[in-house]
Amino acid sequence: MALRPILILPDKRLRQKAQPVAAVDDEIRVLMDDMLETMYAAPGIGLAATQIGEMKRVLVLDVAKRQEEEASAHPMAFANPEVLWTSDEFSTYNEGCLSIPEIYEEVERPARIRVGYLDRDNKRQEIEADGILATCLQHEIDHLNGVLFIDHISRLKREMISKKFIKAAKREAEDASGEPEAEAKRQSEG
Ligand code: ZN
Helix, strand or coil, rough: CCCCCCCCCCCCHCCCCEEEEEECHHHHHHHHHHHHHHHCCCCCCCCHHHCCCCCECCCCCHHHHCCCHHHHHEEEEEEEEEEEEEECCEEEEEEECCCCCCEEEEEEEEEEEEEEEEECCCCCEEEEECCCHHHHHHHHHHHHHHCHHHHCHHHHHHHHHHHHHHHHHHHHHHHHHHHHHHHHHHHHCC
């Protein structure tokens, strides 16, 4: 297994649509294991392949791991997940995202969903989910379509968050280049 770097907003790869996998073979199982290790280390409760720059329709999650108890760990992996049904009722969760660190916003989504997918053994499965599992699945499936949770909040909030991350990325690029001009400019900006 290997830890993979998680892409952060405004990385353009987060806006790309992932492609279905032909089958869950050894290569995809290695990807699933890497993603689980990366998710647990972050720590997070879900991770989509697009978040590590793999444009494949694969996601992992573990909503049991929320309490950080090793014994209660319940890793799940999904390939080619497809929403088959959503409830008319909605529920609201305060969502966050490993690709948009330290930002939390209320997001409303269908309270219950049914999802079809391929499991680790390439077997076709269906799952009906509610609560945090339903929210997490929808959040991760969005990622595979290039959609982020901030797309579900007000435009004003989304633009504020986007600007903040564009600024931070610029600053980091300047630090990496070590340009004295950039250094001077940043200091003058306070
Ligand atoms: Zn996310």
